[in-house]
Amino acid sequence: xxxxxxxxxxxxxxxxxxxxxxxxxxxxxxxxxxxxxxxxxxxxxxxxxxxxxxxxxxxxxxxxxxxxxxxxxxxxxxxxxxxxxxxxxxxxxxxxxxxxxxxxxxxxxxxxxxxxxxxxxxxxxxxxxxxxxxxxxxxxxxxxxxxxxxxxxxxxxxxxxxxxxxxxxxxxxxxxxxxxxxxxxxxxxxxxxxxxxxxxxxxxxxxxxxxxxxxxxxxxxxxxxxxxxxxxxxxxxxxxxxxxxxxxxxxxxxxxxxxxxxxxxxxxxxxxxxxxxxxxxx
Amino acid sequence: xxxxxxxxxxxxxxxxxxxxxxxxxxxxxxxxxxxxxxxxxxxxxxxxxxxxxxxxxxxxxxxxxxxxxxxxxxxxxxxxxxxxxxxxxxxxxxxxxxxxxxxxxxxxxxxxxxxxxxxxxxxxxxxxxxxxxxxxxxxxxxxxxxxxxxxxxxxxxxxxxxxxxxxxxxxxxxxxxxxxxxxxxxxxxxxxxxxxxxxxxxxxxxxxxxxxxxxxxxxxxxxxxxxxxxxxxxxxxxxxxxxxxxxxxxxxxxxxxxxxxxxxxxxxxxxxxxxxxxxxxxxx
Numbered sequence: 045x046x047x048x049x050x051x052x053x054x055x056x057x058x059x060x061x062x063x064x065x066x067x068x069x070x071x072x073x074x075x076x077x078x079x080x081x082x083x084x085x086x087x088x089x090x091x092x093x094x095x096x097x098x099x100x101x102x103x104x105x106x107x108x109x110x111x112x113x114x115x116x117x118x119x120x121x122x123x124x125x126x127x128x129x130x131x132x133x134x135x136x137x138x139x140x141x142x143x144x145x146x147x148x149x150x151x152x153x154x155x156x157x158x159x160x161x162x163x164x165x166x167x168x169x170x171x172x173x174x175x176x177x178x179x180x181x182x183x184x185x186x187x188x189x190x191x192x193x194x195x196x197x198x199x200x201x202x203x204x205x206x207x208x209x210x211x212x213x214x215x216x217x218x219x220x221x222x223x224x225x226x227x228x229x230x231x232x233x234x235x236x237x238x239x240x241x242x243x244x245x246x247x248x249x250x251x252x253x254x255x256x257x258x259x260x261x262x263x264x265x266x267x268x269x270x271x272x273x274x275x276x277x278x279x280x281x282x283x284x285x286x287x288x289x290x291x292x293x294x295x296x297x298x299x300x301x302x303x304x305x306x307x308x309x310x311x312x313x314x315x316x317x318x319x320x321x322x323x324x325x326x
Numbered sequence: 327x328x329x330x331x332x333x334x335x336x337x338x339x340x341x342x343x344x345x346x347x348x349x350x351x352x353x354x355x356x357x358x359x360x361x362x363x364x365x366x367x368x369x370x371x372x373x374x375x376x377x378x379x380x381x382x383x384x385x386x387x388x389x390x391x392x393x394x395x396x397x398x399x400x401x402x403x404x405x406x407x408x409x410x411x412x413x414x415x416x417x418x419x420x421x422x423x424x425x426x427x428x429x430x431x432x433x434x435x436x437x438x439x440x441x442x443x444x445x446x447x448x449x450x451x452x453x454x455x456x457x458x459x460x461x462x463x464x465x466x467x468x469x470x471x472x473x474x475x476x477x478x479x480x481x482x483x484x485x486x487x488x489x490x491x492x493x494x495x496x497x498x499x500x501x502x503x504x505x506x507x508x509x510x511x512x513x514x515x516x517x518x519x520x521x522x523x524x525x526x527x528x529x530x531x532x533x534x535x536x537x538x539x540x541x542x543x544x545x546x547x548x549x550x551x552x553x554x555x556x557x558x559x560x561x562x563x564x565x566x567x568x569x570x571x572x573x574x575x576x577x578x579x580x581x582x583x584x585x586x587x588x589x590x591x592x593x594x595x596x597x598x599x600x601x602x603x604x605x606x607x608x609x610x
Contacts, residue, residue: 121520123519123520147522147523147524148522149522150519150520150521150522151521151522151523152522153520153521153522154521155517155520155521157513157517159513160513161513161514161516161517162514162517163514163531163532163535163536164511164536165535165536165538165539165608166535171514174514174518174521174523174531174532175521177518177521177523177527177528177531178518178521178522178523178524179522182524182526182527185523185527186527186530186531189531190531236521
């Protein structure tokens, strides 16, 4: 049995060791949200949300469509400033950082987008290499991305092999299946060597066996690096089996925040009750 | 149950308005079927012209008596080659001129690709609209009018012809190019921005590749247009296909006219085939 691989022990240890480079860009980061509100147009996506995620923690966000999972992840990623409340990312709110500091912060956060957000006309290799553009220089970055040397090609190949699509290295992304594209997107986020991995429904377009393998891979990589991992999931069963901490979101609020053992099934049912999406289907 | 009657839809009104405009224009110009019936001499010329289509000239119809004139077909080839050179020179001037204008005029340069919260800052708006104004000025004057202007200013030099072509082409390329940049898929660009990539690099590697196939494809189409325009520049004396076509027509060497026309068609088809081959390669 896979006894909750993210159980806090090893992750915390890694976090304490702090495997970051000289710039500290690889040190894991944590989040502290209090009273966070986000209005998107007339829609209130998050309402007075409190949440604390420690560096190196592994968390699954669950909830029906429209619960605010993507919005919350975008706030954590520093891509969206809350309308109200305070969102501390690595100890400081976004508003307290200069544009340059915000970029440096975002370069430390890997994000797997639900729609993959790849460049379809480019190869898997180029797409994955682009993950490190935030840390490479203005000239060196594009050059390395478009004309990678042997060492970089091998590094990307190893990474793609790890997500199960090593053969796709020189394949154009629009020639790959949805599941393969999703894995390219995961590889790009991993290649970024982030201190925190945020994944928005990273397994919505792959079969259950592959979904489990991909999530375990995200966890393994996060554990190796001591990185924080926050994943939004539709599949409650999978979340319960794999994650040591589950956060239930509904209508922009945290409904529960507990270890899977402590979670009663009626709490989960209540989360999805009346929502038009069935808990496990998408 | 009765369906509520809707007021006369705007579409019907628009159709009526356009029809009325068309009829007014026809009346003002005195258009009528009579204008399509050729006069006797005209009918004869038309008949001769179309008959000549099947027997394009392979040699001068009225061979020059002076020795040392190059063979006819070699002359056609030279004119075709110069037409291509004019078009290529004009395009290679127009593209670098259009690229910065297209970027400045686009929304893409000024926003960060977030579909949820995108607005162009006020100062950027000013730059954007100045670029759009320049583009409008460039393309609102037809290349033949630019040609007349430069002909009187610079004389009959290749440069005056090339610049006359390049300016309006830069305008059109910039307008369409900026629209293509704005219509391209922005998700990868936004993803790079979210990964801490500065705006310029995110744009260059996340957005531009998505627009590139359309841009290349459109560039080839414009090259084809440049070929036609370069040929027509011959009417003003530039040594492209149009010059010889007019001369042959004025001498009523109708079979020669067709040789030049076929050369023109061959150029256009060649450009089209080249463009299609490139489009296939880049998957568009």
